[in-house]
Amino acid sequence: MAIPSHANVDTGIDPTRDQVRALRDHGRDGPVVMMNLLKFRSTAHYPPKAGMAPCSGREAYDRYQHAFTVAVGAISQAEVIYDGPCEQVFIGQAGTEATDWDKLLLVRYPSRQHFLAMMADEAYRDALVHRYAGLERTVLIQCGG
Numbered sequence: 001m002a003i004p005s006h007a008n009v010d011t012g013i014d015p016t017r018d019q020v021r022a023l024r025d026h027g028r029d030g031p032v033v034m035m036n037l038l039k040f041r042s043t044a045h046y047p048p049k050a051g052m053a054p055c056s057g058r059e060a061y062d063r064y065q066h067a068f069t070v071a072v073g074a075i076s077q078a079e080v081i082y083d084g085p086c087e088q089v090f091i092g093q094a095g096t097e098a099t100d101w102d103k104l105l106l107v108r109y110p111s112r113q114h115f116l117a118m119m120a121d122e123a124y125r126d127a128l129v130h131r132y133a134g135l136e137r138t139v140l141i142q143c144g145g
Contacts, residue, residue: 061134076124
């Protein structure tokens with residue numbers, strides 16, 4: 001499964017084919033929690049053809065988050081278990097890229113297959129334009145559920 005290519009976006013925030021294949025073929029059985037570390041753009045970078053009014057990166061990401069929790073919720077069965085700001089670095093060097101995140105999002109899925117089915121859904125894939133527009137960078141880590 002390849003993530004669709006969108007013009008004028010940094011697809012460095014996408015999983016590689018090998019990463020998707022590894023999750024599909026070697027992930028854990030049962031529920032998974034995906035830990036998202038998110039750094040937003042100050043202003044969303046939508047492609048001109050998107051026809052979106054100017055907004056912040058956070059607002060663009062909220063549109064994307066709505067898609068995977070509501071629009072394709074029956075497929076993903078995603079349950080947001082934490083959605084909040086990254087407030088203070090306790091261990092690590094504050095102000096570095098390794099510790100400079102705007103938001104932590106923990107999402108539980110009944111299985112990795114639910115997560116992968118969401119990624120393959122057309123409505124979800126259409127919503128990726130908001131993810132690309134809103135995120136400066138991200139880290140996604142699969143955890144036990």
